[in-house]
Amino acid sequence: MSRAENAVHELHRMDSAASQDQWMNRLHPLIKFLLTVYYIVLTVSFSKYDVIGLCGMMVYPLILFLLSELSFSDCLRRLRLVLPLVCVVGILNPLLDQTTMEIGGIAMSAGGLSMLALMLKGVFSVLASYLLIATTSIDQLCYAFRLLHIPKILVTQILLTYRYITVLLEEVSRMMQAYALRAPNQKGVHISAWGPLTGQLLLRSVDRANVVYESMMLRGYHGSFQYIGEKTRLRAQDIAFLAGWLIVLALFRKYPVFIIIGNLTGGLFA
Structure with missing residues (x-):
């Protein structure tokens, strides 16, 4: 793993x-x-x-x-x-x-x-x-932040950032697995591949972010969430x-x- x-x-x-x-x-x-x-x-x-x-x-x-x-x-x-x-x-x-x-x-x-x-x-x-x-x-923490009148946009950023960490790590895992299959005898990532991998991760992250946002809009998102425990x-x-x-x-x-x-x-x- x-x-x-x-x-x-x-x-x-x-x-x-x-x-x-x-x-x-x-x-x-x-x-x-x-x-x-x-x-x-x-x-x-x-x-x-x-x-x-x-x-x-x-x-x-x-x-x-x-x-x-x-x-x-x-x-x-x-x-x-x-x-x-x-x-x-x-x-x-x-x-x-x-x-x-x-x-x-x-x-x-x-x-x-x-x-x-x-x-x-x-x-x-x-x-x-x-x-x-x-x-x-994280939903309960964000609900507590809203009770303290922390701006809604900041709370939303905290919630989405935490939830997107998992998606980002899964993308990193896929990219590292693909790299390992193309370089089976190499330990780690060669320094010459750092830039392309970082660029690919950025592009894939933007694509996934657009998909996530479109899914949120289809489910009725209008700038606020219904937090668990609200x-x-x-x-x-x-x-x-x-x-x-x-x-x-x-x-x-x-x-x-x-x-x-x-x-x-x-x-x-x-």
Whole structure:
């Protein structure tokens, strides 16, 4: 199976996971989107040395992985290219900031702390985004965007771009298969064929786009879509879920909960 076919297969798996009848999937898409944005904003708002405070923010993705019954190993496999890039962002901090800080009486490198804090911020933000995508279909997300009064044309572009990715990857797979049949003993695509293949992909994409648009017009498209879940109403459990997490995350942002719990348990067992 080629890389393009693998990518198409992964997209279909993500779509099927988002359409499952799980408790997390049944939550209102606007609630999940707002909560994800709120979590990311709180996570990146920590100071660059507050590693202990950031550790408390792992509670959100951990509990949501349990509630959504998603596989953490599948998440790491799908994000295997993104997470290393996120972690590499602050790799030069120990060289740029060589001062020392004392935490709990232990001298530590300020650059190392800032690097670790930056890595945690990136990893937690990526995990929160993955949880949103894995439990919410693209139609539900676009419906949430329309509820936030995001311009219709932007929402339509997001929806059609996501749906057309699969068509584009299938065209790439066909072209690569045809090229491999004409050059059976060659590994990869020769540099002399990059330009013609790119041009052919552009032309085939334009043709498929025209066919897709004509099909949409024949089915009554007039500039707007009927999104899946458009008639979904906010329920009491949706509001309770949002309010509960808003309070919990605000507490973890304001107070070092792990240190407080450690002090209390240490005092109880002393």
